[in-house]
Amino acid sequence: MFSKLYKYQVKELWSVARYFYLGMIGAIILSLLITATRIPGIVLFFNALSILSFILCGVTVGIFTIVYDYQNQQGKRSYFFRSIPARESAILSSRMAYYFTYYFVTVLFIVIGLAIFLILDNAVKMGVSFQIIFNIVKGFVLRTKIIGLLFILIIYAAIQHMVSMMFAITIGSEAKFKRLGIGGPVLVYFLHYIVMQIITLISMLFIPIAIRLPENFDSGFKFQIVFESMMSEISRLLSNKSHDIKIFGIGFIFITFITWIIMLIWIYKSSKNKISLN
Amino acid sequence: MSIIQINNLCKNYGKLQAINNLSIELNSGQIVGLVGPNGSGKSSLLRILGAFDMAYSGEVLINGLKPGLESRKIVSYLSDKPYISESLRAEQMIKLYSDFFSDFNQEKAFNMLELFKLKPEQKLKEMSKGMGDKIQVLLTMSRDAKIYLLDEPISGVDPASRKIILRSMIEGFSEDALMIVSTHLLNDIENIIDSVLFLDSGQIKIKGSTDDLREQYGKSINELFEQIFQ
Numbered sequence: 001m002f003s004k005l006y007k008y009q010v011k012e013l014w015s016v017a018r019y020f021y022l023g024m025i026g027a028i029i030l031s032l033l034i035t036a037t038r039i040p041g042i043v044l045f046f047n048a049l050s051i052l053s054f055i056l057c058g059v060t061v062g063i064f065t066i067v068y069d070y071q072n073q074q075g076k077r078s079y080f081f082r083s084i085p086a087r088e089s090a091i092l093s094s095r096m097a098y099y100f101t102y103y104f105v106t107v108l109f110i111v112i113g114l115a116i117f118l119i120l121d122n123a124v125k126m127g128v129s130f131q132i133i134f135n136i137v138k139g140f141v142l143r144t145k146i147i148g149l150l151f152i153l154i155i156y157a158a159i160q161h162m163v164s165m166m167f168a169i170t171i172g173s174e175a176k177f178k179r180l181g182i183g184g185p186v187l188v189y190f191l192h193y194i195v196m197q198i199i200t201l202i203s204m205l206f207i208p209i210a211i212r213l214p215e216n217f218d219s220g221f222k223f224q225i226v227f228e229s230m231m232s233e234i235s236r237l238l239s240n241k242s243h244d245i246k247i248f249g250i251g252f253i254f255i256t257f258i259t260w261i262i263m264l265i266w267i268y269k270s271s272k273n274k275i276s277l278n
Numbered sequence: 279m280s281i282i283q284i285n286n287l288c289k290n291y292g293k294l295q296a297i298n299n300l301s302i303e304l305n306s307g308q309i310v311g312l313v314g315p316n317g318s319g320k321s322s323l324l325r326i327l328g329a330f331d332m333a334y335s336g337e338v339l340i341n342g343l344k345p346g347l348e349s350r351k352i353v354s355y356l357s358d359k360p361y362i363s364e365s366l367r368a369e370q371m372i373k374l375y376s377d378f379f380s381d382f383n384q385e386k387a388f389n390m391l392e393l394f395k396l397k398p399e400q401k402l403k404e405m406s407k408g409m410g411d412k413i414q415v416l417l418t419m420s421r422d423a424k425i426y427l428l429d430e431p432i433s434g435v436d437p438a439s440r441k442i443i444l445r446s447m448i449e450g451f452s453e454d455a456l457m458i459v460s461t462h463l464l465n466d467i468e469n470i471i472d473s474v475l476f477l478d479s480g481q482i483k484i485k486g487s488t489d490d491l492r493e494q495y496g497k498s499i500n501e502l503f504e505q506i507f508q
Contacts (some may be wrong), residue, residue: 004377015365079361082330084378085350175333250480271345277330 207251419450
């Protein structure tokens with residue numbers, strides 16, 4: 001049942017999302033063509049316009065991903081989706097896979113697109129060919145292995161986004177929030193956001209695990225893990241025993257994992273036992 | 279054993295009590311008319327029975343189990359709102375239903391499509407409201423379910439279409455199933471229902487077989503409805 005539910009959700013959004021992905025590809029192609037004219041003023045203007053429409057398309061897909069999930073869970077298509085005799089675990093996991101697919105694909109699209117725009121912009125400004133700048137960037141990416149870090153960050157952000165949205169939609173649609181309508185999920189989202197920010201900040205500052213930041217990034221991202229809290233570093237800075245903060249607390253990563261698990265269990269239980277459609 | 283058992287059911291929306299201590303048992307093999315004025319709790323009751331609303335107090339048993347995964351396998355529900363993706367064609371909707379519901383009868387669905395004079399390749403967004411309603415009735419009734427819950431299946435549909443929808447409901451209904459039809463268009467469904475529940479402010483005002491009630495009050499069910507809710 002998981003694969004059927006997953007395919008249904010992905011196909012449903014694909015009927016709309018494909019046009020926005022085409023728009024994103026179109027913006028890149030347009031930018032490439034305009035760059036070929038090598039007229040700086042026009043190139044810069046159209047590149048700015050292309051970047052704007054490119055990002056707008058990506059953001060719109062993101063918004064539609066949330067809207068379609070809301071429609072399936074609480075909106076006009078919910079009387080079909082929630083009548084399917086599927087285990088709650090299948091519904092939950094298919095929703096997660098659906099969010100992850102669109103979020104991951106869209107963010108990846110945006111990152112690659114922006115990289116192309118950046119190369120184009122520099123190529124025009126420096127008056128050199130696209131290939132030269134591309135090779136410089138490629139060299140930097142391969143030397144520093146930044147792509148790995150970027151990949152991890154995208155996955156991390158995708159999961160964070162997915163859990164937050166599912167949590168807001170599911171909990172915000174419980175009977176107690178019903179009179180608020182769409183305001184229920186919005187309220188739950190902001191409450192959860194504030195709580196998560198506080199938890200992240202506290203765990204970042206006080207949990208004694210951090211990475212020592214490298215002096216320069218040119219030789220690559222070689223981090224050293226230290227078992228100190230960021231707060232102690234800040235205290236040293238405040239008492240003038242240090243000039244700057246050289247460590248970055250990563251305790252929040254573990255706490256975030258735990259909060260994701262708690263939130264997913266919460267979503268599961270609410271969706272199973274507290275569903276209340278409009 | 280009754281296929282539906284409800285004991286002391288209460289449902290509130292804030293301070294508003296939609297269902298007030300309702301208890302009833304319903305057996306298979308009948309079509310039940312659920313009637314009452316707007317806000318009497320008809321849709322709320324059907325939503326609870328369809329496992330779409332778990333926020334209630336009291337006991338509800340569908341075939342001996344609480345509404346949930348198992349009840350969804352035997353309950354076919356028709357909402358009063360459009361709930362199918364508008365970009366789908368009629369044939370795609372039939373395929374979708376047969377993918378998700380093991381009791382879905384494709385042959386029955388295509389026969390009803392023909393009865394309704396609808397084209398398989400037509401998209402929902404290209405259909406009129408009445409045609410869309412027919413599609414939803416078709417999808418609901420094409421399941422070989424044990425319980426059919428139909429919320430306002432004929433409201434907003436022209437009289438000629440109403441007759442076709444009602445005909446399809448009877449044709450799609452199997453003798454050992456239970457069908458609950460909520461409506462305020464009692465005149466149209468009076469001839470197809472076996473028993474009736476008059477709901478008012480979340481409580482049952484009158485219940486019984488249509489024949490018994492006609493004999494007891496010396497009126498048609500529609501006249502009785504008008505007298506009670508005037």
